[in-house]
Amino acid sequence: MRGPARRQVRQGLRLMLATAVTLVFLFPIYWLFMISLKTADEIYAYPPRWFPAQLQFGNYAVLFRDGDALTVWNSLVVAGVSTVLAMLLGTLCAYSIARFRTGGDRLSDWILSQRMIPPIAVVFPIFLLYVWLGLVDSFLGVILLYTAFNLPYVIWMMRGYIQDIPKALEESALVDGCTRWEVIWKVVLPMARAGMLATAIFTFVFAWNDFLFALVLTRTEVTTYTVQVTHYFGGQSNFWSKISAMSVLGTLPIFIAVGFMQRYLVRGISLGAVKG
Amino acid sequence: MASRGGTARFADRNFPLLLVAPAILILLLVGVFPLAYLVVASFQGITMTDNDKSFQGLVNYIQLFHDPRLWTSLLHTVLFTAIALPLELLLGLALAQLFLDKMPGRSVFVGLLVLPVVVSPIVAGATWSLLLDNRFGPVNQILGWVFGREMPLLWTINPELVYPAIILAEVWQWTPFMFILLLAALASVDRSQMEAAAIDGAGYWRTFFRIVLPAIWPVMAVAVLIRGLDLFRIFDVVWALTQGGPGMRTETISIFTYIKGFQQFEISYTAAVAFLVILLLSGLVMAALRRVELSR
Numbered sequence: 001m002r003g004p005a006r007r008q009v010r011q012g013l014r015l016m017l018a019t020a021v022t023l024v025f026l027f028p029i030y031w032l033f034m035i036s037l038k039t040a041d042e043i044y045a046y047p048p049r050w051f052p053a054q055l056q057f058g059n060y061a062v063l064f065r066d067g068d069a070l071t072v073w074n075s076l077v078v079a080g081v082s083t084v085l086a087m088l089l090g091t092l093c094a095y096s097i098a099r100f101r102t103g104g105d106r107l108s109d110w111i112l113s114q115r116m117i118p119p120i121a122v123v124f125p126i127f128l129l130y131v132w133l134g135l136v137d138s139f140l141g142v143i144l145l146y147t148a149f150n151l152p153y154v155i156w157m158m159r160g161y162i163q164d165i166p167k168a169l170e171e172s173a174l175v176d177g178c179t180r181w182e183v184i185w186k187v188v189l190p191m192a193r194a195g196m197l198a199t200a201i202f203t204f205v206f207a208w209n210d211f212l213f214a215l216v217l218t219r220t221e222v223t224t225y226t227v228q229v230t231h232y233f234g235g236q237s238n239f240w241s242k243i244s245a246m247s248v249l250g251t252l253p254i255f256i257a258v259g260f261m262q263r264y265l266v267r268g269i270s271l272g273a274v275k276g
Numbered sequence: 277m278a279s280r281g282g283t284a285r286f287a288d289r290n291f292p293l294l295l296v297a298p299a300i301l302i303l304l305l306v307g308v309f310p311l312a313y314l315v316v317a318s319f320q321g322i323t324m325t326d327n328d329k330s331f332q333g334l335v336n337y338i339q340l341f342h343d344p345r346l347w348t349s350l351l352h353t354v355l356f357t358a359i360a361l362p363l364e365l366l367l368g369l370a371l372a373q374l375f376l377d378k379m380p381g382r383s384v385f386v387g388l389l390v391l392p393v394v395v396s397p398i399v400a401g402a403t404w405s406l407l408l409d410n411r412f413g414p415v416n417q418i419l420g421w422v423f424g425r426e427m428p429l430l431w432t433i434n435p436e437l438v439y440p441a442i443i444l445a446e447v448w449q450w451t452p453f454m455f456i457l458l459l460a461a462l463a464s465v466d467r468s469q470m471e472a473a474a475i476d477g478a479g480y481w482r483t484f485f486r487i488v489l490p491a492i493w494p495v496m497a498v499a500v501l502i503r504g505l506d507l508f509r510i511f512d513v514v515w516a517l518t519q520g521g522p523g524m525r526t527e528t529i530s531i532f533t534y535i536k537g538f539q540q541f542e543i544s545y546t547a548a549v550a551f552l553v554i555l556l557l558s559g560l561v562m563a564a565l566r567r568v569e570l571s572r
Contacts, residue, residue: 125310
């Protein structure tokens with residue numbers, strides 16, 4: 001009788017520890033969300049209060065009234081369009097590499113290494129190029145850079161997902177008289193749909209969450225939400241209500257999107273090293 | 277007929293190239309062209325006030341070796357990596373062990389624990405600057421409860437606390453990354469081998485080092501590689517918390533390059549710095565990629 005009882009105690013302790021750890025890791029996110037719902041008096045209360053007296057969305061209303069929330073729209077446009085472009089070009093490239101071994105291991109390694117170069121070193125000459133071309137603070141310029149930056153990721157991930165699809169299906173479609181393009185459109189893409197969706201969401205998140213590229217390449221027209229958050233920093237008068245509300249506007253959609261992608265999360269963030 | 281067959285075969289042979297062409301073209305445009313420009317500019321003498329495009333030889337590269345600020349920032353970067361990476365790895369491993377076996381609500385716990393990973397790093401930094409505020413932040417409040425007196429610590433200003441502050445934010449955000457990868461790796465370890473070892477009388481640590489560690493090694497290597505490279509380019513969290521300060525105390529190589537290039541406009545010198553960074557990293561990446569298995 002002692003064995004099972006001891007196991008139950010152990011299990012109970014594990015559960016308590018797990019709960020405690022999860023609460024600790026979630027606390028910063030709770031604090032961010034909670035501040036965005038506080039009034040100014042509550043934010044600058046000493047000692048700090050852990051719960052707002054009542055829920056009010058005034059901090060968000062201010063962002064929409066002043067037009068600051070438009071930066072979330074900018075983020076959506078640049079991240080959305082660049083994701084579509086990167087998925088389109090990247091998936092075709094990945095198909096070619098997966099099926100025809102185009103360029104061999106060398107090309108694959110080169111593509112992967114492109115992802116690992118520090119952004120600051122890449123963005124500096126890009127900035128000079130953009131000044132010359134007049135692309136600074138333009139949607140086109142930012143979208144182009146995000147597309148290029150995310151292409152290696154898309155190619156690498158989609159190569160893995162396409163390799164998982166049995167080749168025989170494509171061969172029989174070819175025998176049935178499909179053209180090569182039809183094979184891709186009617187056989188490969190439908191089979192790879194789940195992988196494509198997961199890859200697209202992570203690509204979107206990378207662009208959406210970027211700060212450095214947007215900081216360097218935008219001024220006033222294409223300001224993204226991440227840059228806007230830092231506009232509220234400054235010396236003595238940090239606008240905490242705005243920092244938190246803007247951060248939540250940028251973070252909540254990501255939480256929801258990733259919530260749907262739970263199953264693909266491990267594979268997505270490990271560059272395919274863990275099939276999960 | 278013969279010529280038509282020939283065209284079809286020609287199209288067939290070029291089809292794979294046609295598919296990769298647009299993507300490779302963009303990668304070259306955004307990857308290689310700027311690199312070439314970087315090299316050219318690094319041999320010139322362009323600054324904010326002087327658009328000197330004459331050939332200056334190795335002046336900028338010689339300056340690299342006489343710039344203590346550059347090497348200090350490189351040292352800071354290595355320091356952040358050397359402290360944060362093992363912390364994230366060990367904490368992630370411990371968490372993965374904790375959540376490995378069945379427990380009620382396990383998938384909910386895991387789903388919640390990974391949330392920090394997808395938060396934008398600049399938002400994570402901003403959040404921690406709120407948490408660590410000396411007066412209105414809860415961290416000092418909690419420390420006050422623990423120590424029974426007021427603890428008005430200046431986390432982002434006090435030179436002795438800025439490193440712990442940045443590393444705290446960094447470890448908070450990325451331990452879950454290690455956790456979820458290692459959890460997947462641990463779950464696929466062959467249980468029968470572990471049981472056999474237990475029957476043979478091998479203790480916990482012996483089993484871990486002989487059986488578990490070799491089994492999770494490939495995934496661990498990839499996780500360390502990804503995080504190591506990310507830490508080497510750390511920018512956002514530092515920018516949100518200290519902007520490299522106080523003074524230049526937390527200036528990393530990315531922050532240094534940003535300040536030189538975009539605040540002081542030392543174009544040619546920054547080009548040399550960026551080129552140095554790319555060289556350093558390319559060598560590292562190439563060496564590392566050969567050692568890890570990234571789903572070949």
